[in-house]
Amino acid sequence: MSRLEVTEKIITSKVTQGLKWADIAEKVGRSKEWVTAACLGQMTCNEQQASVLAKIFQLTEAEKKWLMVTPSRGSLPTTVPTDPTIYRFYELVNVYGTTFKELIHEEFGDGIMSAIDFKMDLKREKDPLGDRVNIVMSGKFLPYKEY
Amino acid sequence: MSRLEVTEKIITSKVTQGLKWADIAEKVGRSKEWVTAACLGQMTCNEQQASVLAKIFQLTEAEKKWLMVTPSRGSLPTTVPTDPTIYRFYELVNVYGTTFKELIHEEFGDGIMSAIDFKMDLKREKDPLGDRVNIVMSGKFLPYKEY
Amino acid sequence: MSRLEVTEKIITSKVTQGLKWADIAEKVGRSKEWVTAACLGQMTCNEQQASVLAKIFQLTEAEKKWLMVTPSRGSLPTTVPTDPTIYRFYELVNVYGTTFKELIHEEFGDGIMSAIDFKMDLKREKDPLGDRVNIVMSGKFLPYKEY
Amino acid sequence: MSRLEVTEKIITSKVTQGLKWADIAEKVGRSKEWVTAACLGQMTCNEQQASVLAKIFQLTEAEKKWLMVTPSRGSLPTTVPTDPTIYRFYELVNVYGTTFKELIHEEFGDGIMSAIDFKMDLKREKDPLGDRVNIVMSGKFLPYKEY
Amino acid sequence: MSRLEVTEKIITSKVTQGLKWADIAEKVGRSKEWVTAACLGQMTCNEQQASVLAKIFQLTEAEKKWLMVTPSRGSLPTTVPTDPTIYRFYELVNVYGTTFKELIHEEFGDGIMSAIDFKMDLKREKDPLGDRVNIVMSGKFLPYKEY
Amino acid sequence: MSRLEVTEKIITSKVTQGLKWADIAEKVGRSKEWVTAACLGQMTCNEQQASVLAKIFQLTEAEKKWLMVTPSRGSLPTTVPTDPTIYRFYELVNVYGTTFKELIHEEFGDGIMSAIDFKMDLKREKDPLGDRVNIVMSGKFLPYKEY
Amino acid sequence: MSRLEVTEKIITSKVTQGLKWADIAEKVGRSKEWVTAACLGQMTCNEQQASVLAKIFQLTEAEKKWLMVTPSRGSLPTTVPTDPTIYRFYELVNVYGTTFKELIHEEFGDGIMSAIDFKMDLKREKDPLGDRVNIVMSGKFLPYKEY
Amino acid sequence: MSRLEVTEKIITSKVTQGLKWADIAEKVGRSKEWVTAACLGQMTCNEQQASVLAKIFQLTEAEKKWLMVTPSRGSLPTTVPTDPTIYRFYELVNVYGTTFKELIHEEFGDGIMSAIDFKMDLKREKDPLGDRVNIVMSGKFLPYKEY
Amino acid sequence: MSRLEVTEKIITSKVTQGLKWADIAEKVGRSKEWVTAACLGQMTCNEQQASVLAKIFQLTEAEKKWLMVTPSRGSLPTTVPTDPTIYRFYELVNVYGTTFKELIHEEFGDGIMSAIDFKMDLKREKDPLGDRVNIVMSGKFLPYKEY
Amino acid sequence: MSRLEVTEKIITSKVTQGLKWADIAEKVGRSKEWVTAACLGQMTCNEQQASVLAKIFQLTEAEKKWLMVTPSRGSLPTTVPTDPTIYRFYELVNVYGTTFKELIHEEFGDGIMSAIDFKMDLKREKDPLGDRVNIVMSGKFLPYKEY
Structure with a gap:
């Protein structure tokens, strides 16, 4: 057994049961962004969160661990994502990569936006010309230090 | 002469003059995100915007064109960015790619967040534990259509 | 179970039964291009379409979901397709890529042809020198916006 | 001197003179698709076509050759195009690649759509929901032969 | 079941039975080059050819289909073949690639040698200094056309 | 100065003078295949051959060396050729690679067709359905040896 | 002019003058590790540090900027370094990558060792069996956070 | 059975039993760095070490071998690691690679730090601003020799 | 069944029985280099050699074939080997590649060292400073020929 | 100026003067293998060796440094060499890589053949069936150590 197999079991279970990430997240008591990432094998649960998910997806004790x-x-x-929904984010990094860099350095000096001390919120933005996907990212600025 | 050479001239001119993107953007009358991207060769200027930039960076008529x-x-x-400031964004796509996809589909159905009908805003988020980089992205949702 | 396994089951079933995509499409009530792509795991069906396909390919309830x-x-x-029939399309992108770009910008200004709000029609074009494959593509033009 | 340098000279000359591909094509007496591709170094001109282009772009005799x-x-x-306008065509190959293959084989049997005995026409398709890019491709079907 | 599995079954069956491609080809009534390629999953059989092969390799009805x-x-x-016998052909493309191109264009004008309307013959060429592999390739010339 | 620069000078000189490889080869006294490859930087000339080529292309003494x-x-x-004329040869290796291998081993036992002790002849094959490119390759068979 | 050209000028100047990084670092008043990285274009200097370096390497005012x-x-x-001295570090990541990960998580929980809030010290470790390279790395632990 | 399967069994067993590498290492009588690497399939055990591990992880006699x-x-x-915890080490090689090289050569002359005659120690470094990961690497210097 | 599976069975059998390649080679009556390569799926056995190996590794009749x-x-x-023992050989090709080429051409003229008509011998070279791996390679020189 | 430019100057000078590596090596007083590698930018010279080479190739004082x-x-x-003479060595690593590994471990235990404490000798081996390239490699065995 591996984490990958647990992830596949979770996804299959979600499809079969017709569940929603937002509802799952509410039961876990965390944001839908973090909980979805956790279910997809990108974040680590504590005992209590794992128990909630194990119950929802009918995982064994070993799978829960x-x-x-x-x-x-x-x-x-793949290195470059092929799925169009995901690719658009890669495209943003490609087109705006140097812009991100220039503006972060101009505002904060030399350093990075942390992808670890990081949170985000994805929601619907109503718009008469067609609704929009709105994503707010917030990552701690980490300065390069001299030594 | 090529667009790449114009971009390099702009960057060198900015370094030598010690200018700021925010100030340049104000003169152009557009957001600092769009103007920076335009100067770095990722967006297209109209006649008037090009004239402002040509004056700031002392471009020739041909360069302005x-x-x-x-x-x-x-x-x-490179396909995978090596610069740490830019890499963190690639890492977000890698770690959160499937999460982006799941949540967009859950909220909007099958489709993508446009990277063309798109805007963003990068700013400082004050935080006693260390200021944070705050980025708000807004892209039109485009649904896949049956035919 | 995964979508990939459902796709493989569909393909095997089609080979064994000796079906035609055009006939399947007619039963679904959509174009042969969209239905083929859907069966091959590239488009999303609604309840009714899935039911038709499930019946044709004898899928289980879970597979239908x-x-x-x-x-x-x-x-x-692979990144570059190896199958000659598919490769020729990649070759067109390689040879005509910059031409597509130039002509779209000349006619529409800065932007792209959407691959999401997109439809196409592939048919036989009679020709005394040998019949031709005729493909009509139609994608919405999406302009880059300033902000 | 190389063909690449001639191509760069042509592009720079076009930018500086503010010419349009459609107008250039009319002078050459061929479609805008073929003439643009030829100017961008993807097709071969005959003596008379080269003379017209040499005059337009003020090429030397050697450059004309x-x-x-x-x-x-x-x-x-790059193997995978980074420019969004061109990438969308690569995406179509990626998403619809197996669909192209299935439908060509269903209609014609085993073989390919030629990318050599090929022509295309790109034009504006009026649409109240936003104009569309319309591309008609026509390539001779070439059957695999037994021997 | 997939074509790959059928190919593997054919290869295993050939090894176990100790058959020769030349003999198999004779039973099919086609050249050894075409039949070998067909058995290895690179060409398409008609009903009668498939029946002959199914009998030789003891395939099921579904496998025959x-x-x-x-x-x-x-x-x-892999993109670059690792097997030395196959690599030498890749090496020929690498060393002689531009030579093939120059000589085809010099003799025929702009176009390609078809790899679809193509046949070949591989045989032993007796030589006192050591026998040689002799391969005759014949592919239709396809001219690029103006439009 | 490097061999690459000499090659470029040769190509430019050939274009400017409007020469033919077949004529150049005749002056050198070798096949057009070998001479073209030599001019393109893939084969090594002896003193006398180099002198003939130096005269034709007006090379300096150092360039001749x-x-x-x-x-x-x-x-x-590139690893995978992008030019369609050259790509077709790569495609043949991809489609027929395992067939080459099987047939060489069946006829000769374990070993390879040499790409070093190798010669080839490319010529026009008249055909009422359209002339064909005919290539005869002859490479010494080299057996793997036990030790 | 670009940062790369400044780096090359610095390296050439160092070779020609026969300087040592340790001595340069002392003049700058920072560790040899940080100063070397800065000179090689990997860290950012402040006004005073840049002035010291500009004097040592005889940089112009623009280069200093x-x-x-x-x-x-x-x-x-290259993605995988070819130089053996640098490759050994890549090899350590390859061989010990999962070990680093396991031990960091066991000691600190889920998170990373920062490569930004990071310092290191490389020195000689005397050893009768042959001196050793001793590197002490110290990077802040950054925990993944729930949200 | 393969070493990979043994590694997977060890990892699964460790997760299920909730063991710690440090405790396992103590039983083996070697450092936690070496023992973790050994369990993950990167180092070779002797008879006695293998016996200890076999008992801990309930391996069969064949697995122990x-x-x-x-x-x-x-x-x-993957060539470039995707996991952020491991990637930071790759980033260090990328950012500091030339610095490592320069400083090793300055101190020791031409040669490398061995990744074979190598040991390391990873521990917690207490810090009021947040604890740090501290890694001490020690590798024998190996000089290039003339001959 | 495939050759890969036979190779894996051989390796597993060797590990379980605790055999040595040198002893196996002696029974086969060929060098340890050739026999090891043959067992690892890189050389072809004759009937008698296969019988010896089949007996040693308890292969079935089909596996023996x-x-x-x-x-x-x-x-x-992988294209670049990750295992350090194997990588060092790749490194030699990378560092000494052009040297091999220069010296072979200086001594023999234009051509290659055959990797087919090739043999090698790997043995221990006693040395008071630490024993050395000694490898003698012998490959037939194959000259490029004019034609 | 860079080391690469010095290497190119050396190669050009050698071609123009018609020198031999063996003669150059004799003047330097080192083996032809080491001296060729040094001239091609793969080894480091001391003051006296550099002086000899500088005189032979008419290098400036800066180039000599x-x-x-x-x-x-x-x-x-390129990662995989394209030149056939060099490729054959890569092929040996590919075909014999696992054999090298098995035999080194069988004879010496876990460790590597050093590519740093390494020397080699390439010479002609007379053979009535055609002379052979004979290469003797000698690299110190470095054992992996427990800690």
């Missing part, structure tokens, strides 16, 4: 192990992260099977 | 040509987009020299 | 889940798109196992 | 040499085709600097 | 389906071509597991 | 140095072979800028 | 611009990091020309 | 076979090293599934 | 089939060569799972 | 700087090693422009 895998949810509490730090996963090997990276959810994409 | 390049700013009005749709550029060949893609600002990264 | 997979047809209604947005798939992870990308039908090629 | 390069237009009459069969070029080394392939207009993309 | 796969022989009549146009295969997904490409017999190499 | 480069023709007599064993070149660093490999004429393709 | 580049030292104060956040660089585009990544010092390796 | 695999622990004593020199493994095929390399713990990463 | 696979040893007599020319294998698909290439023993590395 | 580059010969004394540890080079960035790696002589191949």
